[in-house]
Amino acid sequence: MSTHWLAAPTQRPAHLSDAPLRDRGFDLNTRLDAGYGLGRTGVIHTAHGKIHTPAFIPVGTKANVKALTPEMVADLGAQAVLANAYHLYLQPGSDLVDEAGGLGAFMNWKGPTYTDSGGFQVLSLGAGFRKVLSQEFSGQADPQDPQLHRQAIKASEAVVDEDGVVFRSHIDGSRHRFTAEVSMKIQHELGSDIMFAFDELTSLLHPRSYQESSLERTHAWARRCLRAHARLTQERADKPYQQLWGVIQGAQYKDLRQQAARTMAAMDEDGWRFDGFGLGGALEKENLGTILSWVSAELGEDRPRHLLGISEPEDFFAGVEAGADTFDCVNPSRVARNAAIYSPDGRFNVTNARFKRDFSPLVKECGCYTCTHYSAAYIHHLFKAKEILASTLATIHNEWFTIRLVDTIRESINEGHYEAFRDDMLGRYMHNSTRK
Numbered sequence: 116m117s118t119h120w121l122a123a124p125t126q127r128p129a130h131l132s133d134a135p136l137r138d139r140g141f142d143l144n145t146r147l148d149a150g151y152g153l154g155r156t157g158v159i160h161t162a163h164g165k166i167h168t169p170a171f172i173p174v175g176t177k178a179n180v181k182a183l184t185p186e187m188v189a190d191l192g193a194q195a196v197l198a199n200a201y202h203l204y205l206q207p208g209s210d211l212v213d214e215a216g217g218l219g220a221f222m223n224w225k226g227p228t229y230t231d232s233g234g235f236q237v238l239s240l241g242a243g244f245r246k247v248l249s250q251e252f253s254g255q256a257d258p259q260d261p262q263l264h265r266q267a268i269k270a271s272e273a274v275v276d277e278d279g280v281v282f283r284s285h286i287d288g289s290r291h292r293f294t295a296e297v298s299m300k301i302q303h304e305l306g307s308d309i310m311f312a313f314d315e316l317t318s319l320l321h322p323r324s325y326q327e328s329s330l331e332r333t334h335a336w337a338r339r340c341l342r343a344h345a346r347l348t349q350e351r352a353d354k355p356y357q358q359l360w361g362v363i364q365g366a367q368y369k370d371l372r373q374q375a376a377r378t379m380a381a382m383d384e385d386g387w388r389f390d391g392f393g394l395g396g397a398l399e400k401e402n403l404g405t406i407l408s409w410v411s412a413e414l415g416e417d418r419p420r421h422l423l424g425i426s427e428p429e430d431f432f433a434g435v436e437a438g439a440d441t442f443d444c445v446n447p448s449r450v451a452r453n454a455a456i457y458s459p460d461g462r463f464n465v466t467n468a469r470f471k472r473d474f475s476p477l478v479k480e481c482g483c484y485t486c487t488h489y490s491a492a493y494i495h496h497l498f499k500a501k502e503i504l505a506s507t508l509a510t511i512h513n514e515w516f517t518i519r520l521v522d523t524i525r526e527s528i529n530e531g532h533y534e535a536f537r538d539d540m541l542g543r544y545m546h547n548s549t550r551k
Contacts, residue, residue, distance in 0.1 A: 118459050120523040120536075121516065123482030124192065138162040138308075138356040139390050141419045141440075147528050149537070150436025151408040156528050157440060159391070159419045161227040161308035162355035163219060166194045168419065168440040169528075171426070171521040172229055173514055174448070177202045178212070178222040180514065181448050182506040185224045190484070191511065192518050195226055195308075197443045200301050201233035205284050205291075209304035217306025217354075229443070230307035231393075231423070232298045232362070234280070234314050258319045267320040275315060277332060295339035299359075303347045307357060309421075311393045312340040314362040319397045326366045333364050334378055341384040358390035360421065363410050366397040372406060376413035394439065395423035404433035411438025426517055428457075428544050432537050435524055447517045451509035454498045457516040459543050465509070470495040483515035 137160035147154030159166040173180050173188055175196045180188050188196060198218055203209055215221040218228045257263065274281050279294030298313035314333040317326055344359045361379040365371035379389060394410055403425075411420060419440045425431070426444030434442060447457070454466045458478045465477065476486035477494065485494070485508040497505035520540075527536040 118478060118480040120540075121459070121478060121481040121483075121519055124519070124522065136160065136162070136164065139358050141391070141417065143416055145529050147436065147533060149534050150404065150433075151411075151438070153408055153411045153438035154435045154528065154533075155416070155438070155440070156525050157419070159227075159309075159440065161195075161358065163225070163227045163308050164194075166227055166441065167525065169431075169435050169521050169525050170194050170441050171431075171518050172197045172421075172441055172443040173518070174198075174443050174445045175222065175224075176445065177206070178218060180510070182452065182503075182510045183448075183514070185222050187484075187511065188514070189225070191515050192522065193226075193514070195229060195441075196222075196224055197229035197231065198222075198305070198307070199233065199236060200230045200298060200305060201236035201293075203230075203305055204233065204301045205286055209301040213304035213306065219306070227308040228306075229309045229421075230302050230305050230311070232302070232311045232313040233293060234298070234362075235316050235395075235424075260320075263320045264322040264325075267318055268322070268325050271315075271317070271321070271325065271329075275332075277335070279313075279336075280315075295336040296343045299340055299343035299347060303344075303351060303354075303357060306354065308355070309358045309360060309391070310344075311421075312337045312359060312361045312389070314364060314395070317364070317366060317397055319366060319399065321366070321397070323366075323368060323371075326364075326368065326371060330364055330371055330375055333362070334375070334382075337361050337379060337382060337389075338384055341382065341387045341389070345385065345387045360391040360393050360419075361389035362393040362395055362423075363414075364396040365410075367399050367402065367406065369406075369409050372409045373413050376410045380414050380418075389418070391419040391421065393421045393423050400430070403430055404437045407434060407437035407439060414438075428520060429541060431521055431524060432541060435521075435528075442521065447513035448510045451513040452506045454505070454509060455513075456509060457513050459540065461544055461546070465491055465495050466498045467495075477512055478516075481512065481515070483512050485509070485512040485515075 140160045142158040144156040157168045172195050173193050176199045178198050212221050279292055281292050283290055295313045302310040313336050315329045317329050363375045363379055365375040398406055420438055421441045422434045422439040424444050425442050426446045454464050455462050456465050456477050470491045473491040477491050478486055494508055527533040
């Protein structure tokens with residue numbers, strides 16, 4: 116397969132140049148019959164421009180995609196960025212961002228912005244939940260082990276109650292409390308175009324009984340988020356409209372996922388409904404498409420769906436076929452800082468000795484700034500010399516690769532050759548690269 120899809124696009128989706136703009140809503144363009152028959156292309160409307168879907172949303176956790184300027188991120192073709200409510204609440208403070216004119220103005224980003232609720236970071240960073248998550252993510256823990264069930268429940272019950280979550284700052288150890296209302300206040304002050312409702316984080320190590328009680332709690336918090344969102348929107352009527360998306364939980368259980376999707380889709384508080392949905396929580400990677408399809412089939416087609424924390428190429432295809440419209444993940448920039456480079460032939464590490472005298476680009480035919488200006492040998496040298504520029508150049512490439520991949524998935528659906536592109540791309544990517 117040629118790498119031509121990585122070349123610079125002849126036309127990029129427009130943001131602010133699109134007129135007239137709407138501050139909410141989703142337009143369906145082309146349906147995809149492949150896979151689960153739930154995929155589609157479309158357009159999400161926000162107060163700061165359109166997002167053509169499917170799309171990858173780079174993560175700028177602290178109002179910055181690490182190692183890049185916002186202008187660089189725009190040049191990569193990103194249509195929106197996602198920042199983290201937990202981190203920005205702790206530093207510099209959501210009130211300061213509000214005073215600056217909101218997240219976009221604060222970081223000089225002209226397009227749409229997302230913020231997550233902070234629920235994941237509150238528990239993973241601020242509440243000592245990392246041990247449970249690391250056991251789950253290691254792939255070595257048995258999700259049926261009663262001892263691990265007890266550990267997971269103990270970790271949750273230590274910090275979660277019916278009203279919210281108590282945690283300590285990972286910066287200075289100070290004690291804080293997040294509730295649905297607090298999360299909504301923070302996200303309204305951050306001024307993002309798309310916010311997510313506050314939900315409880317669980318893991319695959321939590322038993323079904325806890326997943327059921329957690330789901331009830333998340334739905335109660337979701338209703339409170341809708342009410343707080345309505346009040347804050349009315350109080351801040353001079354600000355651009357901010358969309359609120361509900362988060363679908365339910366772990367690996369089909370009936371719980373379907374129940375959650377139906378509940379969130381029908382939720383209505385005095386006429387206020389969710390503008391879209393986040394699909395998150397504990398997910399078995401090998402069953403990602405199946406679990407997502409259970410949810411998408413219950414949500415209808417009138418509102419957009421965001422798959423939280425996903426960025427591996429094979430997962431994009433599974434997610435799109437099961438109905439996801441947008442994706443986010445820190446991984447492209449995170450692995451770049453460790454010299455891991457994405458290519459159509461799989462991932463490789465540029466610090467490997469074979470690149471010391473490789474004066475070709477990181478990826479031939481790639482149209483990113485890094486590949487059109489620098490050699491693999493130079494970037495190898497930068498990493499070995501521990502130069503900051505190494506992270507910048509590697510991140511430029513990985514974000515370009517990821518954004519372009521999802522853009523090309525969208526184009527292939529619109530042009531009617533999605534399955535051929537999927538089979539060619541994954542057939543090559545999943546095969547062992549001769550360059551590794």
